[in-house]
Amino acid sequence: MSTSAGDEFAAMFAAAGLPQVQSGTAAQNTTRPARLVLRGATIIDGAGAPPWGPADLAVESGRIVELKKVGTPGLPISPARRPETGDVEIDCAGRFLTPGFIDVHAHIGAPFHAENGPMPSADYVYKLWLAHGVTTVRETGCFNGLSWTLAEAKRSDAGEIAAPRIAPYAAFPGTNDYVKTLHTAEAATAWLAQVRENGAEGVKFFGAPPAMMKAALTACRELGLRSCCHHAQLAVSRMNALTTAKWGLTSTEHSYGIPESLLDRQTVQSFPADYDYNDEYVRFAAAGQTFLQAAQPGSCKWDQVLAGFLETGHTFVPTFNVYDANRDLMRTRNADWHSRYTDPTLWSYFQPQRGGHGAYWYRWSTTNEVEWRRTFSVWMRFVNDYKNAGGRVAVGSDSGFMYQTYGFGFVRELELLQEAGFDPLEVLRAATLSGAELLGIDGETGTLEVGKRADILVHDRNPLLDFKLLYGTGAMRLDGATNDVSWPRCLALTIKEGIVYDAGVLLGDVEEMVAARRGSTQP
Numbered sequence: 001m002s003t004s005a006g007d008e009f010a011a012m013f014a015a016a017g018l019p020q021v022q023s024g025t026a027a028q029n030t031t032r033p034a035r036l037v038l039r040g041a042t043i044i045d046g047a048g049a050p051p052w053g054p055a056d057l058a059v060e061s062g063r064i065v066e067l068k069k070v071g072t073p074g075l076p077i078s079p080a081r082r083p084e085t086g087d088v089e090i091d092c093a094g095r096f097l098t099p100g101f102i103d104v105h106a107h108i109g110a111p112f113h114a115e116n117g118p119m120p121s122a123d124y125v126y127k128l129w130l131a132h133g134v135t136t137v138r139e140t141g142c143f144n145g146l147s148w149t150l151a152e153a154k155r156s157d158a159g160e161i162a163a164p165r166i167a168p169y170a171a172f173p174g175t176n177d178y179v180k181t182l183h184t185a186e187a188a189t190a191w192l193a194q195v196r197e198n199g200a201e202g203v204k205f206f207g208a209p210p211a212m213m214k215a216a217l218t219a220c221r222e223l224g225l226r227s228c229c230h231h232a233q234l235a236v237s238r239m240n241a242l243t244t245a246k247w248g249l250t251s252t253e254h255s256y257g258i259p260e261s262l263l264d265r266q267t268v269q270s271f272p273a274d275y276d277y278n279d280e281y282v283r284f285a286a287a288g289q290t291f292l293q294a295a296q297p298g299s300c301k302w303d304q305v306l307a308g309f310l311e312t313g314h315t316f317v318p319t320f321n322v323y324d325a326n327r328d329l330m331r332t333r334n335a336d337w338h339s340r341y342t343d344p345t346l347w348s349y350f351q352p353q354r355g356g357h358g359a360y361w362y363r364w365s366t367t368n369e370v371e372w373r374r375t376f377s378v379w380m381r382f383v384n385d386y387k388n389a390g391g392r393v394a395v396g397s398d399s400g401f402m403y404q405t406y407g408f409g410f411v412r413e414l415e416l417l418q419e420a421g422f423d424p425l426e427v428l429r430a431a432t433l434s435g436a437e438l439l440g441i442d443g444e445t446g447t448l449e450v451g452k453r454a455d456i457l458v459h460d461r462n463p464l465l466d467f468k469l470l471y472g473t474g475a476m477r478l479d480g481a482t483n484d485v486s487w488p489r490c491l492a493l494t495i496k497e498g499i500v501y502d503a504g505v506l507l508g509d510v511e512e513m514v515a516a517r518r519g520s521t522q523p
């Protein structure tokens, strides 16, 4: 039987004995109130505006229908000014509303994980996302198969499963070294038309021979497909991120391809003599050196390259968090959430091992970490400069690899954007409006505005004060009254298109799942 377009990676995994992730199971509570009213909230709109309130927000059939200032801080609210009653009412006095988060680099698990035992189910992933406020994800690659991912997306839209909305981006099977069923520009164009017809919203590239890549990006534009690329090292000497941005690529994922566009003393990276791309220790150690060999911040070349990207309207999705372990392995490995929320198979997958992907800690050293810290400072400067020049940066987590657990990795990305120089309001915008713009759904979601989908987060505290409060564990605080340590969380409710999820309940479900799987899968 021939493989349906968009299912090539899944077929490759299946041939290696690695199955798809287990689909989401029917959700218990998917009621969408006919009219839902959130009262007395402080609004943080996602577009960069500062907080304002008190406001009442009404939702009907999953859409925001009213957003109204109802008083003055410090004074009682006159009932006469308030929108009419809903069938569900939520008191939001002292609480903060933001748009739902958009994770633009997400994987609903990965067949890779099956190398280390029974895979965590899609429910585990979905619940962690919702519990961390993620209401939309871009599935970058659909490694469980485009058909599988489309089916999940449909069930999510119908409210049958408790999951974020899913935007499927099919993996382009024309990589240099990996899955390669496409060899010509004509075949690439036909494949793109097919995945478009099948329902993909976009395509994920890993690089391809330049003529084919250029033709494919032209075809994407004609077909209305968006695109993203992980510029793999085996393809990047022939076309860096600036080249593909000029050809119409929508977004660059991770850092690959950026430092290559900044090289000014050489035309290819200097690789260590023992480099082999498929030896992941060497691959990831060398990846920490590219920016250090390139033009530095403030140089003429640096400014030219930034301007070049800006002109194309390109978007960067750094996924800093998934490389966070590279600069402090022990810290990341010992994060506070692993014991309760990291699935045992995922945990086993994270440990150093050959094969698989992203478990390259065979002899990870102080030198590796120091190089990666220096790399981060140049890379962060580039991303921050791009934002300051008016460029778009969006939040992607890439969780499920390198000690990053779903949901937690997304919040870590918020912290790292702040470290890069983003104001907390800019971080929030990257996580909401910018993500929506990248996916082309900013008319539908990404800000709190009348007419948009009711993708809304209800926070008990202001998340701008400390993004750590968004972690499922909460953030460590000393209670002044009792002198005890507590772990408050700010996210109380995640509302996805009008369906209300309790973050605490979702976290409890995940904890139970993890505990049960520990009991059954570990000796």
Ligand SMILES: [Zn+2]
Pocket: 105, 106, 107, 140, 398
């Ligand atoms: Zn990824």
